[in-house]
Amino acid sequence: MLGLKLPTDPRWVNLASMSLEEILTDHAYCEQKAATFCISLVQQYPDKKEMVEQVSPVVTEEWGHFRMVLKELADRDLELGFQRKDEYVNKLLGFQKKGGSRDERLIEKLLTCALIEARSCERFRLLSEKLEDPDLRNFYHKFMVAEAGHYKMFIELARLYGGREQVDKRWKEYLEFEAEMLKELELRGDRMH
16 A cells, blocks of 8 residues: 555664664654644645645644653653654655746655655554564554555645646655665664654
């Protein structure tokens, strides 16, 4: 369903499980940034009624996820660390086509969001299946389901505003770029991406 071209290296879950405070911190900031980005989409494109209606509830959901991760940290007597540079997201942002029409820039943003959500879904699935702690497995299963829905929403919105054929062609380019990018990124257990 996700169409990712390169699966996450299985060693990532082992690394993540050894640095729970760091992976939960990174996860918390990912949720916060997702909420903020959805707000910015509404602010930049208030005329896109379908998008505004669909992403507005996601703001609340993502902020709720941020609070859930904070609670998980607190329940484990772990601290929320400082936000770190997200090399994965920054490289995806660099892949976006620059210029173009307002609608073309929207499509790029929606596809970037879709890919981030797809990769997050895949990683949450790994955590939900491979972590030893059954509570954390259940915790991450809930996130996996949510991210799958967000991925689908962003892809469908891109198709709505950009046309299926053109968007699917560009989506394929994103998937190929992301696979090559992952080969070059350092495998880190303290990052969600």
